Amino acid sequence: MISVLVVEDEAIAASAHAEYVRRIDGFRLAGVARTGADALRQLREERPGDIELVLLDMNLPDMHGLVVAGRIRASGIPADIIAVTAVRELAMVRNALSLGIVQYLIKPFTFATLRHKLEHYLQFRQSLPQGGAAQTTQEEVDRALAALRTASPPSTPKGLSxxxxxxxxxxxxxxxxxxxxxxxxxxxxxxxxxxxxxxxxxxxxxxxxxxxxxxxxxxxxxxxxxx
Structure with a gap:
């Protein structure tokens, strides 16, 4: 089970994203944070690896999500990050990728879209060597990265507006x-x-x-x- 921290300042969205995580096989909800400071506190208080994935909103009331991501990286916290935001500017996407954010989810999104992203993230994790292996192969790396790059399904089926x-x-x-x-x-x-x-x-x-x-x-x- 991959443990997930949901970071989202809007109460309704935070509750929805938390419930989405609970409903996806292979994942469990580790907690919900409504501010960047609370997210960093929860990450630091957990043992290394207890929170493995962060669903990180970019527009938080106390600090920008990219600042939170930067502090996570600077602290050496071994958690992957999926950016969750309504911001569509290319510069934001580039900055997120430069911080090693593994996926980028643009609001509003459906349960199916998040499930698709998390299932492929799970494939990414499972494609990497397990059991404390120290080395990998080109084939294993390519397979893992391909899982992350799989396109999301259309958010609106043909014929629906x-x-x-x-x-x-x-x-x-x-x-x-x-x-x-x-x-x-x-x-x-x-x-x-x-x-x-x-x-x-x-x-x-x-x-x-x-x-x-x-x-x-x-x-x-x-x-x-x-x-």
Missing amino acids: PETLERVRTLLRAGDAAYSATEVSSELAISRVTARRYLEHLADDGVVARAPRHGTPGRPELEYRWV
């Missing part, structure tokens, strides 16, 4: 209520068939829970609730 998908996400995220396709159709002024396609996509992606709604006349209607 990213804008409409985000509207459906926003509606379901806004509260604890469960929505049927009919209710989403009414709220967003889209057809019921269209609403159900987007809801089914989110359910298949694992970000909403799908369940029959009982207590209504006739055949039970499905309802969808943000996880």
Whole structure:
């Protein structure tokens, strides 16, 4: 099990990313930090290697994520870093890579995207020699790096609009209520068939829970609730 520290200042995003980690085989949640200082404290208090991967938000309230990454490296803490940010500037990407950040996740992303990144990170770890081996081969290095370079799947399947998908996400995220396709159709002024396609996509992606709604006349209607 690879232990993961989630570093994210927004409460809802921190909770979501933590839950995502819990749901991915091969990973366990080591902790959540809401500031750069708290992240560094948790990393320093753990025994070396207890936190193996950091999901690091770049826009923290007390210091930039790149500063946190630099201090992790300067402290000799043996944790890999995946940058999590809404910043898309090329300079930011280059700076992140120069600090040895192994993956770069641009917000907003889905559970499937994070799962894809973590599964390939796991392949990267498993491709390297195990059992305290001191040396490796060209083939092993190439295989490990290839796992990290695998492209993410398209965030929006063919036929679905990213804008409409985000509207459906926003509606379901806004509260604890469960929505049927009919209710989403009414709220967003889209057809019921269209609403159900987007809801089914989110359910298949694992970000909403799908369940029959009982207590209504006739055949039970499905309802969808943000996880």
